[in-house]
Amino acid sequence: MTRPRILVVGAGFAGVECVRRLERKLSPDEADVTLVTPFAYQLYLPLLPQVASGVLTPQSIAVSLRRSKKYRTRIIPGGAIGVDLKSKVCVIRTITDEIVNEPYDYIVLAPGSITRTFDIPGLTDHAFGMKTLAEAAYIRDHVISQLDLADASQDPVERASRLQFVVVGGGYAGTETAACLQRLTHAAVKRYPRLDPGLIKWHLIDIAPKLMPELGDKLGSSAQEILRRRGIEISLGTSIAKAGPEEVTFTDGRVIPTRTLIWTAGVVASPLIATLGAETVKGRLAVAPEMNLPGDDGVFALGDSAAVPDLAKGDGAMCPPTAQHALRQGRHVADNVIASLRGQVMKPYVHKDLGLVVDLGGTDAVSKPLGIELRGLPAQAVARGYHWSALRTNVAKTRVMTNWLLNAVAGDDFVRTGFQARKAARLKDFEYTDAYLTPEQVRAQVEGSGRPE
Template identity: 35%
Template sequence: MNKHLLIVGGGYVGLYTAMRLQRRLRRELRDGDVHITIIDPQSYMTYQPFLPEAAAGNLSPRHMVAPLRRILPKVNILNGTVTKVDHAAREVTFQPSEGGARKISYDLIVMAAGSISRTLPIPGLTDIGIGFKTVGEAIALRNRVLHLLDVAESTDDPEVRRRALTFVVVGAGFAGVEALAELEDMAKHSTRYYRNIRPADIRWVLVEASNRVLPEVGPEMGRWTLEQLRERGIDVRLETRLDSCSGGHVKLSDGTEFHADTLVWTAGVKPSPVVNDSDLPLDERGRIKATALLTVAGTRDAFTAGDAAGVPDVTNPGQYCAPNAQHAVRQAKALADNIIRYLRGQELVQYRHKYVGSVAGLGLHQGVANVYGVKLRGLPAWLMHRTYHLSRVPTLNRKVRVVVDWTLALFFKRETISLGEMEHPREGFRAAVATNRR
């Protein structure tokens, strides 16, 4: 057989597909009949639902990532990006993290490149904006919030203080609401260590273009979440857009203007740019056109799933599967099984999974859930949120480490230290060199 399977992307779909193939194709991998390669910029998979908890200090960032090489010892891991896919020639252009680009040939390809933040041409967005899709962004945001509390405590300028203590989140989906709720909870907890900052001094603004928050949990639970956020003093602006934030001067479409040093952008995602640099068919939303079999429509030897793919939802004709972790993990299982069937000349099976609902964390001991029509809020929803995501974290090693972090958090207070210098480790040394030159 001697087939080379190339997986573009080491996220949910890439990792879980490779894990299942590694387990079910042991003999073929051992005998060299099948070779599997994953290409991803990172050497790990990030379990993104835990980003808010990492930002709040409830989880160590090392425990929410899965090291690809440790989990996939029979898979070749290459770190870098795919800049072009030429499926007609069965090859991709691979740009490694260091060095020149090269061509890599394959027999079968899995396009699982995921998504990136979808931004808009808003003036000043890069001045104070930060995304919330990676571990680096989550930890940088945590450091920034705590650093700005230090700034506000140490200044006697009311304008600097007001600006430092104003935080804006754009987008009221899962990422935005969970990030805001966890960070607001952390900041409020941190004020007990400051002499001149009270929880009421910190302003949180949530900006959402639609008329509701957390649409994934349904209208009733969304309204309850909105009430909870407002009861916590969070300024929620629905049916409002961010018009500008140049130099930290925030302008909203409802006419509101104020200054802020921090803006978190979570207003949607779009497929990875590599899908545009391929000869694979795309749908009207710029995603790879997929079939319910998780193959690329009208194309041989090509499979796809996850955020970069438009996978038809056979349980809801005319609709597509939502771009979330629940579908990605289950698609990966079906995808791996179909690849095995494809290699063995068997008939492929459609991906079929009815969406069971959603859970969201709203800070320590607070959550909201709508699962199989059962609606929960508060502590029960928070426990369900943690239980569900713990069950989905890959490998027993990661699960145990997460549980240990949570257990320690029950007995010890959260750390409220900004380690922002970690983002610029050479600055101190450069300053010392400059001083010595004088």
């Protein structure tokens, strides 16, 4: 008899934790485990703003999946672009654009999320995202290049536009990105004697009435005060009406001359979920508390792309798309896959939220571990301690700690690393949202009656 085939889609927090658990608890001859991911590393997303600001090197938060000598999972370098639940086949586009059909007996869907965009003129053509390692490294090069170009320019209008920066999104990603990059430009401008520091302006805008409402009124107000004290202009109840190559128009009518628009206004589930033709909740796959898909044997989903009931909160709440839930869901779904494989009873997922941490750079932070509100150095210690402990390998922990110590002692450096080519890359160039198939195309590919373009 052939061994059961377990296919895990996605190498984020949820997918990697699931694979690691499966490897530890399954004997080699009990099942074959395959992982689909474009990159053979797990990205620690919460620290991306620190990569963008140069505090951390890119490789320090990219944890290799091949370091373990015991690693026996087969990795397919590519992305899942469709799933045929009836035939139990996942359609994969490899990194060389070859389309292959991968059959499975059990599938774990953890494809994560993509940046949420709206039908705003010029947005995808002129905005940067903050969702991938390449984007973070690219933004760092771009921001430093704006200082270089402004310093060399003789045109005061051009200089002013290059020294204004707009970040859209008042959640954790947007707030930390604005805070960390503002610190970078504030430190860097001292090395540009021809530039007036007063010309450097950062704008943080969000359509919501509060920044990071999950923190509560007091901590949210503290975060706003820290940012305003640094000179970051915060505009709430405001969004983008249109974006151009040299200016951005706000919905309140203001026109800001800028060459830098960073879009972090939330995420949505991976388009892969739409190819299943199954029930969704706000785009996320509706699953049972055991994280299996009702009515489809051997299908599990978790993380950002799954609407997992939050039994700890109750009242029909769904688990938020955070790292702490994804990590625990990964381990739990692996146990349920094994239970299903062995004919045992699956258990529902329950986890009480442990709190939130927001690193604003330097000694500035706000944190709420276990409901306790912290600010300043204590909050910073909790934030960095949490991130450091959550890194999966000792190598990653050593790299991150070394980077933090080096930055604290030697300060920032302002070297462009060469990621920025002469041809600009924007939001649409980093997330391949047009790669996914329709349910009809998936069926045609599986049946061999057609090849998707």
